Amino acid sequence: MANLVVFCGSSAGSSPAFRDAAVALGAEVGGSGHRLVYGGGRVGLMGLVADAAIAAGGEVVGVITEQLHALEIAHDELSELVVESTMHERKARMAALADGVVVLPGGFGTYDEAFEILTWNQLGIVSMPVVFFDVEGFYAPLLDFVRHASGAGFLKPEHAELACRASTASEAVALATRPAAAFTPKWVG
Numbered sequence: 001m002a003n004l005v006v007f008c009g010s011s012a013g014s015s016p017a018f019r020d021a022a023v024a025l026g027a028e029v030g031g032s033g034h035r036l037v038y039g040g041g042r043v044g045l046m047g048l049v050a051d052a053a054i055a056a057g058g059e060v061v062g063v064i065t066e067q068l069h070a071l072e073i074a075h076d077e078l079s080e081l082v083v084e085s086t087m088h089e090r091k092a093r094m095a096a097l098a099d100g101v102v103v104l105p106g107g108f109g110t111y112d113e114a115f116e117i118l119t120w121n122q123l124g125i126v127s128m129p130v131v132f133f134d135v136e137g138f139y140a141p142l143l144d145f146v147r148h149a150s151g152a153g154f155l156k157p158e159h160a161e162l163a164c165r166a167s168t169a170s171e172a173v174a175l176a177t178r179p180a181a182a183f184t185p186k187w188v189g
Contacts, residue, residue, distance in 0.1 A: 009106030024169035030058020040064030042075040100176030
């Protein structure tokens with residue numbers, strides 16, 4: 001069993017495909033016997049991925065800040081809810097629990113979380129796959145930009161390859177659950 005961190009939006013987005021992908025990912029994680037670790041909310045894609053993992057019989061751990069918990073957006077049907085004081089502590093706790101990361105569509109918070117793990121991989125602080133679930137090409141421009149930054153000399157090619165791409169929930173889970181020892185980042189898709 002792997003601990004899969006899923007970073008995603010607290011909004012459901014404008015396309016039904018985003019919601020469908022969150023449900024498919026949650027079902028894949030829970031149905032595969034992996035533990036879902038996520039932001040702890042009951043709203044948006046976060047709530048959908050958690051609900052689907054729970055429905056599939058999976059264990060779900062939410063990590064939320066005191067501020068967000070006080071706003072009453074915490075999911076109340078989780079296996080465990082961890083409440084941290086700050087966003088920095090929240091991200092550190094999620095990283096400590098992670099064997100791999102899947103990034104669904106989201107906004108600034110999602111990008112912040114994903115790029116922090118990519119940076120920590122680059123620096124050797126962690127060693128885990130980071131997989132962008134590229135629903136309807138949502139992450140194609142971002143991943144193209146990562147390649148562009150590499151071509152412009154700001155990222156080594158091997159560091160650019162730390163950001164993987166998947167187009168299905170099963171592919172995302174398969175890439176994110178690769179053992180750290182066997183983790184050789186590459187572009188997928």
